[in-house]
Amino acid sequence: MHRLIPLIGLLAACTPSPPTVTGRGSVIDGDTVEIHDQRIRLWGVDAPEGRQSCDGADGAAYACGRLSANRLDQHLQDKTVSCFEEDTDRYGRMVARCEVDGEDLGAWLVRRGYAVRYDRYAGSAYVLEERAARQDHTGIWAGAFTNPEDWRRAHR
Secondary structure (H helix, E strand, O other): OOOOHHHHHHHHHHOOOOOOEEEEEEEEEEOEEEOOEEEEOOEEEEOOOOOOOOOOOOOEEEOOOHHHHHHHHHHOOOEEEEEEEEEOOOOOOEEEEEOOOOHHHHHHHOOOOOEOOOHHHHHHOHHHHHHHHHHOOOOHHHHHHHHHHHHHOOOO
16 A cells, blocks of 8 residues: 555646646737736746837738737637746736647747747747747847847837
């Protein structure tokens, strides 16, 4: 009987935690969603700000912040979003890894060039997705842009 106790503990440790929040997500901006009146900042990514513009491959400016939010909104259309809390930011928002149909939204945004990995918080997450987006000149990587964190600092 005593040999079963460690096995039961191991099974409990391997059981994935349920999502903190699940529901239909409304897009606030390219890296923030709202589910059941709760604002959730996507962990490990930083999308261009709503008022931010970038230069496309042709050198013409476009509203990359709005585009990022619009593409995320299209991706979430009528799908259930599951978020797993990682932290709380200085504004009191939940910071979470969120997914749709098992796909990580942060990875999805970064791979398509709608967001960059947030170096300070992401650790080694999304490195491959960002590298692929850069190499393929996808989204913001097709032209020139200011890192969203730097853009915010300059436009306070």
